[in-house]
Amino acid sequence: MIWSQAIVKGKLTGVGDGVWSGDTFKASVIEIGRHRIQGIRVAKCLLDRMETGMEMELLICSAHIYGVRINNVVYKEGALRQLGWALLIAVVLGWIFVPLAAASFIFVRRYFAIYSF
Secondary structure: OOOOEEEEEEEEEEEOOEEEEOOEEEEEEEEEOOEEEEEEEEEHHHHOOOOOOOEEEEEEEOOEEEEEEEOOEEEEOOHHHHHHHHHHHHHHHHHHOHHHHHHHHHHHHHHHHHHHO
16 A cells, blocks of 8 residues: 555546545545545645546545646646655664665655656
8 A cells, every 4th residue: 555556547526525634635435437436635735626527637646646637737736745754754764774764765756656747
């Protein structure tokens, strides 16, 4: 799950109920194309772009939506935060045991996925 990454394409047919935590919405389900994605989080700035009935692509990394592409216009969120987490983990875990700093590559990988979307 921690390495999972996918681009899902199709027509958005529904966004289920969910709960807000700050500016993040955890949807019970998002239906896009033939996919039914449960328990996924999306930032408010991206959720505002997602209109039912529109064709779109979603960049999903570890149960979070980090990018939305609609009509070849890309909306992204969270790339710099991923780099911040990578730096923090590399420094903190690197002081404990150098190979643990490799855990920061999880966040570096997400950064490049968001940046290249």
